[in-house]
Amino acid sequence: MSIVNLAAYQFATLEAIAEWRPLITRRCEELGLRGTVLLAPEGINLFIAGSAESAHAFIDYLRHDPLFAGKFAQLQFKQSLSPTQPFRRMLVKLKREIITMNKPAIQPELGRAPAVDAPTLKAWLDQGHDDSGRPVVMLDTRNAFEVDVGTFDNTLDYRISKFSEFPVVIEQHRADLDGKTVVSFCTGGIRCEKAAIYMKELGIDHVYQLEGGILKYFEEVGGAHYHGDCFVFDYRTALNPQLEPTATVQCFGCRAVVSPEAQRSPLYVAGKTCPACHERYHGQGGKKASANAGNNALPAH
Structure with a gap:
């Protein structure tokens, strides 16, 4: 396998995205990268792929180039390998939100909901409850067609067709979550981060987001308590728990x-x-x- 696939996001106040767009585009093209970078006032979200050398050069560029004034110094990347390039072209887009929820009061940069890492979640699922004895409910925040490719065992799936539907749906089903520890999850963490904050705002007490999403869970503990594969938004379509294209x-x-x-x-x-x-x-x-x-x-x- 010769292609490195990078996925990353970060919520941060960005004011110069229009200026950054052509510069990031040019740097990606110089490195021979393909994929999509989304820039919005609330942060950055990206899925790109290229050679190992180019991928690592791009990581260094975002973390250390003076252009970004340290905004992305702590940006964490999830990496996987594929035998071929999964993207056809390179796009850098300006958006209103890096993940659309239509709830401007939800600002993860100002404070995240509690997160649970993959080994801890696996331990909870192994024992059937969290460390306080509460039952654990897995809540899938992805679109219905993604869930159909694979999800955690016994997950709550409200069959949404786009993430902006999540707030209304969760208000309608809030009673399902009373007295339980709720772990929201998605592909890489971005949707479940906003979802967990929103649920905390609704007054749901014991809410966590799965740190790094399904892909990080696969990377750290494999496919325990998960059935099927994970849909990804590129030409690999889905990855198995070994992070291999299916x-x-x-x-x-x-x-x-x-x-x-x-x-x-x-x-x-x-x-x-x-x-x-x-x-x-x-x-x-x-x-x-x-x-x-x-x-x-x-x-x-």
Whole structure:
């Protein structure tokens, strides 16, 4: 495996993102990196990939270049390997939020909710309760299609289609969490960080965020108490608990997640359709897939 995949985010007040955008873009292009960097007034969120040398040079750039005035000196990166480049191009985007919740009062930079690390969470799940004897509830903050690829055993999944739906849904189901220790989780930590703060604001007492998300959990303790794989927003589609790309793919036509089992269906045609969209595509004489041919850059969340 020759490609290093980097994922990182940090909530921090950023005021010069318009000035930084062309400079970060140029540096990434000089290093031959591809992926997505999101910049917003509340912080940075990135998924990029390239050679080991280029990836480490980019880490050094963000942490130490005077341009950033030390904003990212403590930025923590999650790393995984892949045999090929999982991104098609390099994008640096300016956004209103690095993860959209539409709750401007939730500002993780001003104070995080308590976090639980992977070994501690595994110990809690092994014993069936936290260190105070309270039952532990795993709360998935990801979109429904991501959850379907894999999640923790017995997790609460409210089938949201986008993260901005989370506040309303959790208010509706608050009673599910009373008297329990709630651990919110997501792919890399960014969504569960906002989610945990919001739940604390609602008055839910025992709330934690999983430090580093599912990917950090895989890195530190493997797949204990987790079934399936973890969806990622790049061309690997999903990673197993060994942080290896799996056979799961996304449909070229409709972008639905297609499991290895579904790929064996006669309705799956690589590069065209899957069982989910075959009938619609077939009725349009192939126009559906061709219309999506250029829409193959996945967002970074």
